[in-house]
Amino acid sequence: MKAFVFEHPGIENLKKTLEVPVYGEGLRVRILKTALNPLDFNVIAGNVVYGLNPMPHIAGSEAIGELLEDGNALKKGQKVIIYNRIYDSTCPMCIQGKEYLCLNGGIWGVMTNGAFTEEVRIWEKNLVPIPEYITDIQAVSLPIAALTPFHALMRANARAGEKLLVYGASGNTGILGMQFGRIMGLDVYAVSNSQKTETYGPVKVFPRNGIPDDFTADIVINPLGSETWGDSIKHTSISGRMVTYGVLTGREGVTNIPDLYTREKTIIGSTGGALAELHKILEIMKYHQIKIGVDRIFPFDELPEALAYFRDGRNGRVIIDHEL
């Protein structure tokens, strides 16, 4: 089986290897498409804090595939989304439906090999059937790009009529955060330098350095880390919530503590999302169109070129088609 394997950090060290045995446990799944995220890039570049396992490693954490054998409920030929959290179903977090916080778990593609290959084995409990009303491009954007901002909005207890401000709006998670905000009845604002951001629905776009000084929102989604940390708390309303799930520009941030307590602002950490939330997103998509802006689709053999393209700036999703 063909896979992209690396032993040392760096895209340049990715090796297309032809004789890799199918790894993992559970059902055999042929990978159809993967989508690139900062996570994959950071895993390959050696920038993640979690230990990679195994080494040499195969990255890739956002994928869809097709079952190559029958499971209990799912049958051979079924197209599936891979819910990319390894979880034991028994720890206190899993029992609360928080598989993404499993005490004995982690991210598929990080603590295990992932999707940059032709075929994997994975437990049936990680497989979500793709309904016929969802395209493959939409489906491959659900386990990370959609689930993460959806969960962030749930964590912030978003309520219709509230104002939402999304930082990094033209990014993978940003475009979906804005759209879920609209669907939930929020008044959506975005921080973005991309012309394309306005095409994701009725949204008022501020350029990166152009948020009016006195503007505040009830909910602020900001996964950008250091560069915008203080700014995003400033633009959180009295009694508002700022949610973070990333550190794109750095891990440290300066907080104006009196501003935080005198206005009763809340800073919320969020990560990934629950399997039940992934199912909720599919329900929502029965009734609401979700737009995925695709910048470019690469054939599987060009994964290293795709990662370099992803790193050097893009406007929309970079997808790997494993059938090309």
Ligand SMILES: NC(=O)c1ccc[n+]([C@@H]2O[C@H](COP(=O)([O-])OP(=O)(O)OC[C@H]3O[C@@H](n4cnc5c(N)ncnc54)[C@H](OP(=O)(O)O)[C@@H]3O)[C@@H](O)[C@H]2O)c1
């Ligand atoms: N914890 C989790 O479960 C989880 C899940 C997904 C992502 N994340 C993290 O969340 C962050 C965002 O992820 P993403 O996939 O949405 O990222 P992305 O696709 O790379 O988008 C980031 C966006 O941020 C904006 N930006 C602002 N300052 C930037 C800078 N200095 N360099 C590059 N971009 C900058 C750009 O939008 P504009 O041009 O529109 O300003 C860019 O499109 C990443 O750190 C990622 O690792 C965490």
Ligand SMILES: [Zn+2]
């Ligand atoms: Zn668990």
